Amino acid sequence: MNTSNINKRAFQKTFTQLINITKATCTVKAQGASYEEMALVDGRPAQVVKIVGDEVTLQIFKGTNGIATNAEVQFLGHAPMLKVGDELIGRFFNAYGEPIDGRPEIDGIEREIGGPAVNPVRREQPSELIATGIAGIDLNNTLVSGQKIPFFADPDQPYNQVMADVALRAKVDKIILGGMGMLYDDFLYYKNLFDNAGALDKIISFINTTNDPAVERILIPDMALTAAEYFAIDKNEKVLVLLTDMTLFCDALAIVSNRMDQIPSKDFMPGTLYSELAKRYEKAVQFPSGGSITILAVTTLSSGDITHAIPDNTGYITEGQLFLKRDTDIAKVIVDPFRSLSRLKQLVIGKKTRADHPQVMNACIRLYSDAANSKTKLENGFDLTDYDQRCLKFAKEYSNHLLAIDVNESINEMLEKAWQLFKEFFGKHEVGIKQEFVDQYWKE
């Protein structure tokens, strides 16, 4: 029973007495299993999630349909692993790290996925701006390397396009795509886009499509992040990890916890949701050596409800969130300035960017918020003041030229544009910006 790890690989004992089968898990009578160990149940990959005496519960990633009560269970003696190495580059893998692009298996060092946390004192404070050209992001919600930030979007919004734009424009060494429950079409979209952009030489993908079993998704973020850690730590590279869609990852967690009879907390999500998400998102890191992991994720919402447990817990973990919204006044999709936030922007705006950046950003948003009030007044049939009128005009221009996701320009150009709009619609006293900046940038 207490055979050492090495011996165990030689004597892979087989157990065949299944006493419990649910949709996602099974329980087998077995000895010597260790917690979180991988196993094969009738050839299907599985992982130990609970042990009580000689009853070992396994989650079977491919589901339990067709599993017999005398199925063969073999324990593999290790936690889930990924082979890492430069051969990963340009390749497409499934949730187990097996190639799905028809090319051969890769050679590499085997690493356990879901490894320990980085010691906080070994981190570096993020301070490098990631420019995307999108003003709704660069001006109002600047991204910083080492940050983790999701798009909160309804399923009908073009988050995949925006995320792909950001990925291709960002100056990073590697892009790692983790696709969970991705529509096969979206998978092809990414594949073709990266291919056409000639960017495949820096992209690695771990894909679980809607064709694949749902529970497999649980492995995707860990796979993607283990690969990311290889490039960020072993190679000191800047890595951008794209995770879409984290809502489906959470749903998969909920399935497993439900099958294990755990008491659900809010919205039928497992009580461990916060920790499970944090374990993944906190892999975003800036190292002193220059290597970094930045995570850009997608969390789809159900009709914009951010109080649901998934976006809510995500919001408490990530360093901000980006909201997309259709602006009917200009018939474009914009980055919502009210609900979007990048927490790390304070580390770069006004420091790595022009000194007036923070105040200009805030003034724009305040005036845009005044415009929203004016709009309410208008809709309720009240007379508008001159100020209201000017706010509304400003808002339209601001939305069209700065918030829309089709904008692609430098941050200085964005700031100049904002000052132009201020001058066009407002007096100096109405923008509430520090006098020294007004003196410098308010061009009469």
Place this chain on the structure above:
Amino acid sequence: MAKDTDTRCGKVLAIVGNLVTVQVDIPIMNREICYIVICDSLSSEKRLMSEVIKVHAGLVYIQVFESTRGVKIGSSVEFANKMLEVDLAPGLLSKILDGLQNDLTLFPGIFLERGLYNTPIDFEAEYEFHPRMKVGDRVVAGDWLGHVRENWFDHQIMVPFKCAHNTYKIKSINGNGVYKIKDTIAVIVDEKSAEEIKVSMHQKWPVYFPIESYQEKLRLFKQLDTGVRVIDTLNPIVEGGTGFIPGPFGCGKTVLQHIISQYASADLIVVAACGERANEVIELFVEFPHLDDPRTGRKLMERTIIICNTSNMPVSAREASVYTAMTISEYYRQMGLRVLLLADSTSRWAQALREMANKMEELPGPDAFPMDLTAIISSFYARAGYVHLNKNNNSTPGSVTFIGTVSPAGGNLKEPVVEATKKAARCFYALSQKRADSKRYPAIDPVDSYSKYLEYSEVQNYMSKHISSDWVASVYKAKDLLLRGREAFEQINILGDDSVPLAYHERYWKAEVIDFCFLQQDAFDKVDCYSPIERQKFMFELILKIADYNFDFNSFEEIQDYFKNIINIIKQMNYCEFNSQKFSEYQNKLNTLISTKISTKISSSSIQMEAR
């Protein structure tokens, strides 16, 4: 006290996540520390620290402070015959610790490998001891025997807290000299049992018990300045007080806590980063060693201890982290320091309790939290307070002030953790999504938030003595003006600009002046981020004067435009050094602006007097 671990062993019987069931045939105590022994590979054996949290039907349930990956049925569990305790000795200042009091800077490698533990105390370090008591003196637990210099203050070497309930006589005490932390510096004798106890600079204390070696806990009276105007003036917190900051994500909880940790008028700040983002803690590591404490001129890091159990570190150690932080705070309070403990966030701790309760299949309370959540939270908040230390310590005052943040699920202020905390804390700083959305920071809602301390006659007396005689009355007046402003705003929104009397607009805009010029504060501006109380007093009185004036207006547009100008000028004042040349220039500009519109009811000469 058998320390022989061979005889105190159990075997693992079941594993679900961090909850492990152990079979033992020896007596163990609740909350006892134990270690699961695993073999990671052939060469290394690892011991995973755990804690007993329940005994049921003869089986012992332990929470493991580490990942349980690789633990097997039958793995050996060694019991340590002690509860979770912290090392208390000189040298804790400026340290960055994890929830179990390991010094994070001492761990090797990039990752936090499990099974590694250390102590933040450097037992080889030497300190110069200066005795204060002499042979034959009668002492009790907590009495200062003498001191060593720790950084910038006299670290008192005390009669160990575990000696409570007895009186002792000093049998011997060392003279001035340099000693190591574990050297005996005094021997005390129990007056009844004649038991001798050797006292060194080092003692241990179990974190779940409050340190109570003081004379008395007082009713609170003394204001603790934070430099944040909406707190200090409108909802003040006091030394030894408790407060909490609930708010949805993105409302500025963390920025607010950072500002408080930088500028609060405390001697020592203990920051417990409990289940929050690692990058936020790094901000403290990186910035505090460079930032100056505005009161003492020393670096902020010199008065800070960081306890950090970030969200990706083991969940079960979250609870330990807040207790470790509180115990260290109490220890320094025992030396007469004013300690401020900030915990971000207590919700994560509550969630950790929920995860364990859930795994133990306990019947859940509201939102699946454990039933005793309220009791746990209130007894934790109760450890804050303002005390008079022992008579032998000249009854020196000391305090632990506690401010916790709460991260309510979905921003719902009726969820169990907020409800439970509301019963325990006396200051409530409600962060409002609406204010955050319109970038009115700090997003503390001026109407919903409260400080119960304003009702304390002790606090009222203190304020009328130290700030101004009618201070509390003015504060209530300002709150009233804000509420009236909000009501006027609602009326304007319902009825329209034209259909309400001009007075409504004036009322609304006067409230806006208070909001924009006083409540809002730019945390990222190097002047505005910190407002000392005398500056707050000056600005508050200036702004309330404006609210008192009667102005002559003809249209609501005129009112809007006029007050926007006023707001703009006062905001510029907020960005200037107090009483600087520029500051007075703006003030003169303000006075001119006011005198142009003021109604004849108050003569303009009285305004000129305000200009000093």
